[in-house]
Amino acid sequence: MISIRYLRHQVLDIGSLDILPGITSIIGPNGSGKTTLLKICAGITEPDAGTVLVDDLPPRKTEIGWVNEFPDRNILFDTVVDEIASPLRFQRIPCREISDRVDSHLEFMGIMPLRDRGMRELSGGEKILVALAASLIHHPQVLVLDEYDSHLDETRAMEIDHLVRKSGVPYVIRCTQQMESATRGDRLIWLENGRAGYNGSPREVFAALSGTPFYPLSLRCGI
Amino acid sequence: MRVTLNATCITREKWSLSAHGRFTEGIHLVSGDIGSGKTTLALILAGLLQPSAGTVDREHVSSLMVSFQFPEYHVTGSTVMDECTSWGIDPSATVKAANLSGKEDLSPLRLSRGELKRLHLACVMARDYDLLVLDEPFSSLDCREKERYCADISRRTKGITVIFTHEQMIFPRVDFIWEISGGVLHCRGRVPEALAGWEHAPQLVKQLLARGKIPHNITPADLLEAACRT
Numbered sequence: 165m166i167s168i169r170y171l172r173h174q175v176l177d178i179g180s181l182d183i184l185p186g187i188t189s190i191i192g193p194n195g196s197g198k199t200t201l202l203k204i205c206a207g208i209t210e211p212d213a214g215t216v217l218v219d220d221l222p223p224r225k226t227e228i229g230w231v232n233e234f235p236d237r238n239i240l241f242d243t244v245v246d247e248i249a250s251p252l253r254f255q256r257i258p259c260r261e262i263s264d265r266v267d268s269h270l271e272f273m274g275i276m277p278l279r280d281r282g283m284r285e286l287s288g289g290e291k292i293l294v295a296l297a298a299s300l301i302h303h304p305q306v307l308v309l310d311e312y313d314s315h316l317d318e319t320r321a322m323e324i325d326h327l328v329r330k331s332g333v334p335y336v337i338r339c340t341q342q343m344e345s346a347t348r349g350d351r352l353i354w355l356e357n358g359r360a361g362y363n364g365s366p367r368e369v370f371a372a373l374s375g376t377p378f379y380p381l382s383l384r385c386g387i
Numbered sequence: 388m389r390v391t392l393n394a395t396c397i398t399r400e401k402w403s404l405s406a407h408g409r410f411t412e413g414i415h416l417v418s419g420d421i422g423s424g425k426t427t428l429a430l431i432l433a434g435l436l437q438p439s440a441g442t443v444d445r446e447h448v449s450s451l452m453v454s455f456q457f458p459e460y461h462v463t464g465s466t467v468m469d470e471c472t473s474w475g476i477d478p479s480a481t482v483k484a485a486n487l488s489g490k491e492d493l494s495p496l497r498l499s500r501g502e503l504k505r506l507h508l509a510c511v512m513a514r515d516y517d518l519l520v521l522d523e524p525f526s527s528l529d530c531r532e533k534e535r536y537c538a539d540i541s542r543r544t545k546g547i548t549v550i551f552t553h554e555q556m557i558f559p560r561v562d563f564i565w566e567i568s569g570g571v572l573h574c575r576g577r578v579p580e581a582l583a584g585w586e587h588a589p590q591l592v593k594q595l596l597a598r599g600k601i602p603h604n605i606t607p608a609d610l611l612e613a614a615c616r617t
Contacts, residue, residue, distance in 0.1 A: 193532075287423075288426065290421055290422045317419075317420055341527065342556070376531075377533075381591060382591050384611055
């Protein structure tokens with residue numbers, strides 16, 4: 165379990181919040197603290213006050229995978245193959261093993277045609293796919309996805325949901341502005357003004373959001 | 388006023404995009420898979436990229452604006468107010484339009500992603516342009532802001548607006564649907580007739596069509612009306 169206690173940082177003010185294994189979506193208005201919370205859970209940011217523990221360990225002592233909406237900010241290498249290999253190279257894994265793992269991972273992700281492309285030549289959506297591949301290749305304990313789906317078409321987003329689930333990462337925490345996507349997760353957290361307003365199954369949380377623009381249009385239409 | 392793509396083609400190694408067609412006054416929605424060339428086409432329409440073959444004719448287009456998907460690349464001001472001023476527009480009105488009152492003195496890069504997108508879009512929408520090209524304008528916006536911004540776009544009654552997006556639920560009123568498929572830009576026609584042939588149509592639209600409920604347009608209100616129609 166990821167336990168968050170007495171967390172205060174910038175807009176965030178969360179007394180107690182538990183995130184169970186599975187796919188947890190975080191939704192809320194712009195500026196509600198979603199990205200800040202994700203950065204803290206990923207260990208990118210240390211909170212001003214409070215604790216976040218992943219199975220009793222701080223995030224910085226846990227393997228984390230991170231994908232954000234602006235993958236350009238994370239790109240380190242020139243080619244797709246080097247970018248995806250980078251987490252393994254940083255772990256000083258033997259080159260032959262890295263090569264094998266990268267190729268099988270490219271197959272798993274369905275992006276083998278991108279293997280030798282330059283990172284700067286990729287479309288925004290392709291960069292997200294490569295960033296996701298790089299984040300998954302070292303089998304993280306926690307995968308953090310910060311609005312990664314805003315540049316994906318619905319079909320590809322659903323394929324990636326399937327891949328993420330199939331990857332077996334114990335904790336997936338993602339924020340999204342696609343409410344239909346949020347219905348597909350295991351748990352849903354509604355964040356507003358830095359506080360976790362609702363926390364439960366997508367059905368429970370969306371029931372509480374009925375009548376707001378955040379209530380999925382498909383549910384509004386009864387489909 | 389129109390933009391005509393005459394046998395336009397762009398080629399990069401094994402990848403190519405062919406586009407032939409005419410964008411007339413109204414709101415055009417262009418969809419396509421990841422990597423299909425939406426941003427490339429946006430650049431060509433805006434005159435920022437020369438096609439490998441063919442020509443782009445912009446007739447009676449005297450003003451043009453293009454908005455790209457990553458707003459941080461547009462930022463030039465050190466504060467929100469400076470950023471608005473740099474666009475040559477009324478900063479106070481723009482800050483208000485972006486719902487950013489109280490954040491005037493913050494660096495634009497200190498805003499949340501959605502707030503920065505709102506600021507950028509408010510700057511873009513502060514003026515009327517003959518040709519407005521919007522690449523993924525809805526990314527990062529929360530649902531409330533998407534609906535608000537879509538309403539703003541829907542009110543554009545003059546000029547050519549071309550929207551490239553992966554958005555699946557919240558759209559403005561759209562006059563024409565285009566999509567890139569198999570390396571070719573296809574015009575599916577005028578809405579609502581175009582909806583039946585729209586390969587990249589959102590699941591909700593496809594489900595409504597399958598039930599024989601043809602929405603008048605693709606705004607949330609139109610989809611809801613079609614769903615509730617007896």
